[in-house]
Amino acid sequence: MGSRDAVPPGATYAVLGALLSYPDAPLLDALPEARELLNGERGLSRDARAGLDQFIDYCAQRDPITLQENYVALFDRGRATSLYLFEHVHGESRDRGQAMVDLLRMYDAHGLHLAAGELPDYLPVFLEYLSRLPASEARSLLAETGEILQSITTQLAKRGSPYSFVVGALLPLAGVGKGEKPDALHDDDAQQAPTPADYRALDAAWADEPVRFVGASTPAQAPIQFYDSRTSRTPGKRENKS
Numbered sequence: 001m002g003s004r005d006a007v008p009p010g011a012t013y014a015v016l017g018a019l020l021s022y023p024d025a026p027l028l029d030a031l032p033e034a035r036e037l038l039n040g041e042r043g044l045s046r047d048a049r050a051g052l053d054q055f056i057d058y059c060a061q062r063d064p065i066t067l068q069e070n071y072v073a074l075f076d077r078g079r080a081t082s083l084y085l086f087e088h089v090h091g092e093s094r095d096r097g098q099a100m101v102d103l104l105r106m107y108d109a110h111g112l113h114l115a116a117g118e119l120p121d122y123l124p125v126f127l128e129y130l131s132r133l134p135a136s137e138a139r140s141l142l143a144e145t146g147e148i149l150q151s152i153t154t155q156l157a158k159r160g161s162p163y164s165f166v167v168g169a170l171l172p173l174a175g176v177g178k179g180e181k182p183d184a185l186h187d188d189d190a191q192q193a194p195t196p197a198d199y200r201a202l203d204a205a206w207a208d209e210p211v212r213f214v215g216a217s218t219p220a221q222a223p224i225q226f227y228d229s230r231t232s233r234t235p236g237k238r239e240n241k242s
Contacts, residue, residue: 017127051165
C-alpha cells in the first residue's frame with residue numbers, strides 16, 4: 001500500500017463493496033489492507049472510519065464459518081436488509097427485469113462484465129461499478145440509491161449488526177446524512193429465528209411506496225434468465241425469480 005495521502009480514485013467504493021460481499025477467505029485475508037486504505041480516505045468522516053475499524057475487528061475476531069452463517073441469515077432473511085437494490089424498488093415483479101437490463105448495459109459500457117448468474121443490482125457489484133467512474137458521476141448515481149441505503153442502514157442498526165457501519169459509511173457519500181448507529185452490537189443472526197414482529201415489519205415494507213432508482217421507470221419487456229452464480233451457489237446470492 002502507498003501512503004495514506006494517496007488513496008486511488010474510486011477505491012473507497014470498491015473496498016466498501018468488498019466488505020459487503022460474502023465473507024470468504026480472500027476477503028478475510030485482505031482485511032488489513034482494507035483497513036489501511038479506509039483509514040487514509042479523507043472523504044470518510046472520523047466517525048465513519050471508526051465504525052469501519054469496528055466492523056473489521058468484528059470480522060477478524062470470528063471464525064469464517066460463523067461470519068458466513070451470520071451473513072446468510074442477515075441478508076437472505078427478507079427485503080428489509082437485502083443487498084439487492086431492485087428488491088427495494090420492484091420486489092420480484094417483472095419490472096425488475098428491464099431495470100436489470102438497463103443496469104447491465106451501463107456496466108458493459110465501462111468494461112464491467114458479470115459472471116453468469118451474478119445479479120447487477122447486488123450492492124457490492126454496483127459499488128464496484130461506481131469505482132470505475134469519475135468521482136462526480138459516481139456520487140450522482142450513488143445518490144439515487146440514498147433512500148434505499150438509509151433504510152438498509154436503519155434496519156441493520158436495529159438488529160445491532162456491525163454491517164450497519166459499512167452501509168452507513170456510504171450515506172454521506174450519497175448525500176443523505178449519517179446513518180443510525182446500533183445501541184449494542186450482536187453477531188448471532190444465524191441463531192435468531194424471525195419473530196412475528198419481523199414478519200409484520202416485512203409486510204409493512206412491501207406496502208411502502210417504491211423508491212425510484214436507475215431504470216425503475218422503464219416497464220419490463222421480457223423476463224431475464226440468470227444461471228448459476230460465480231462459484232456454484234454462493235450463500236447470500238440468489239437466482240432471479242422473474
